Amino acid sequence: MLETRSDKITEAVNYALLTLISLIVLYPLLFVLVASISNPESVLRGEVWLWPKDITFVGYERILGNPEIMRSYGNTIAYTIVGTAVNLVMTIAAAYPLSRKDFAGRGLFTALIVFTMFFSGGMIPTYLIIKKLGLLGSFWVMIIPSAVSVWNVIIMRTFFTTGIPVEMQEAAAMDGCTNMQLLMRIVLPLSMPVIAVMVLFYSVGHWNAYFNALLYLNDRGMYPLQLILREILVQGQMQEMVDVSDDSLARSMMDAEAIKYAAVIVANLPVLMLYPFLQKYFVKGVMIGAVKG
Known part of the structure; x- marks a missing residue:
């Protein structure tokens, strides 16, 4: 035209x-x-x-030379890798049955799951439950409470429902595939776009998470990077990285300013490097369910 x-x-x-x-x-x-x-x-x-x-490069020198920041960096990487893996398994385990038309009661289970998006017990009951489970101060307190996102379950269920032809699943079932074989050999290989989107969503969420650590962790050796950066950027606790005895107060303030900007770059660099590889899948994920017919 x-x-x-x-x-x-x-x-x-x-x-x-x-x-x-x-x-x-x-x-x-x-x-x-x-x-x-x-x-x-x-x-x-x-x-x-x-x-x-x-x-x-004084800011980067201070950060890379500070053992607490490097330890928290490693903690965040561990939380992100393990947490994203658990999130994917749990999300797939919830979304796939809900996408099957032959799953009895899927409407009821969907309603119960969606209900949790709008109503929750609140901070204090959640804290008491985690305490009763013995998760306070443990590695898994950063993983289990956020193991499933209802919104992501709905996105993945929608993809399974609209993105994979029912006829293909029926043909695989006629060839003798069990439900688990159907999931592993047919559904998941065809679902790489939505899986990549889930990896991006969950990994960014774990990388930026600090509130659970603020509530449930009391050992600084287990703090994630974002909680340390919170102290730097919000509370201004710079005394462990800036040696005031060697420099004047003004010089220390200058170093603290450099550390602040360098910390932002160090914290966001992995996510900025990951996004270009998943960007095309991210666009597909945004369009999930947008086209009907």
Whole structure:
């Protein structure tokens, strides 16, 4: 089809708006990156905009040289890997039966699961349950309470229902496949887009999680990275990374400013590196259930 003049104008306006929005979104990331390797005095004076000034890596040196931050980094990696694996298994185990039309009572179970999206026991009852289960202060307290996301179960169930032909499942059943073989050999290999989306959702959630650690962990050796960064960025507890006795108070404040920006980069770098590989699957995941018919 030939584009009319109005179509070309609309397309140009759309591109201009998208470019403006992209710049608005990307500039804060660029600024944090530039500020993390710039002289903190220049950053505080507002002299840093697009390019680093008086390049220094003092923030990264302080972070990488601090054993507590590196230990919490390892904790976060462990929580993310184990937690994402548990999330995937539990989500698939819940979504697949709910997607089967021959599963008796699936409407009732779906309603019970969705009910938990709107109503919960609250913080204190949840804390008491976790305490009774003996999970306080353990590794699994960061995994089990968030083992299943109802929203993600619904997304995966929708994909199983609309994305995989029923005829294919029936043909596999006629060939002698059991339900488990059908799931492992037919359904999951065809569900890689939604599985990739779940990996992205769950891994980002575990990577950014700090509230459960704040409530249930009392051993600093088990703290995730985000809880340590919370102390740095919100509470300003910098004394373990900044040696005030060697420098003046002003110098210490400058180092603390550099540490703040470097910590943001270190914390978000793995997620920024993961997203490009899953971006195409993420788009497919957003479109799940959008097309009917």
